Amino acid sequence: MALMTLAYVSEARPGLSLKDLKQILRRARENNFRRHVSGFLVFDGVSFAQILEAEAEVLGALMAAIEIDDRHHGLRLLLHESVAERHFPQTCMGCANLAAPVHLDTSELRGLIRDVTGSRQLGLREALEFFDLFSHFRTPEQAALLTL
Numbered sequence: 001m002a003l004m005t006l007a008y009v010s011e012a013r014p015g016l017s018l019k020d021l022k023q024i025l026r027r028a029r030e031n032n033f034r035r036h037v038s039g040f041l042v043f044d045g046v047s048f049a050q051i052l053e054a055e056a057e058v059l060g061a062l063m064a065a066i067e068i069d070d071r072h073h074g075l076r077l078l079l080h081e082s083v084a085e086r087h088f089p090q091t092c093m094g095c096a097n098l099a100a101p102v103h104l105d106t107s108e109l110r111g112l113i114r115d116v117t118g119s120r121q122l123g124l125r126e127a128l129e130f131f132d133l134f135s136h137f138r139t140p141e142q143a144a145l146l147t148l
Contacts, residue, residue: 001056002055002082003056003083004083005079005081005083005124006052006080007049008049008077009078010076011046012072016071031062036058037093038089039052039094040131042098042131049131051079051087051128051131078127079123079127087128
C-alpha cells in the first residue's frame with residue numbers, strides 16, 4: 001500500500017484548554033503508535049496545523065475521525081499526496097504549543113499558520129518546510145518548554 005502524507009489547518013473550539021490539548025496528544029500518540037502514523041501538530045492558541053504520514057487506508061480512516069472531532073472546526077486540507085518516505089519517522093506525534101504559558105517569545109510564530117497557509121494548498125516541499133520550522137526553530141531547552 002502507498003505511503004501518503006497530508007496536512008490540514010483548522011480553528012480550535014473556543015475555550016480549548018491545555019488539558020484538552022494534552023488529551024488530544026495522549027490519544028493521538030497511543031493510536032498513531034499502533035497504526036504506524038507519524039506526524040507533527042502545531043497549536044497557536046487559535047488554530048491547529050497538522051501533518052500526518054501513514055499508509056493510505058490508515059490515513060483515510062484517521063482523517064474521517066479528525067473531521068468529525070468537535071474540538072475544532074473549519075478543517076481545510078493543505079496537502080494530500082503520495083510520498084516515498086516519512087519525513088517524521090521518529091515520532092508518532094510531535095507537537096509545538098505556541099500558546100504555552102512560558103517565558104519564551106513566540107509572538108513571531110503565532111499567526112504564522114494563517115500567514116503561510118492563507119487560502120491555498122501547499123506543495124510537499126512547502127508543507128515540510130512549514131512544519132520543520134516549528135520542530136527546529138528553537139534550542140533544545142526552548143523545545144522542552146513548548147513540547148507536550
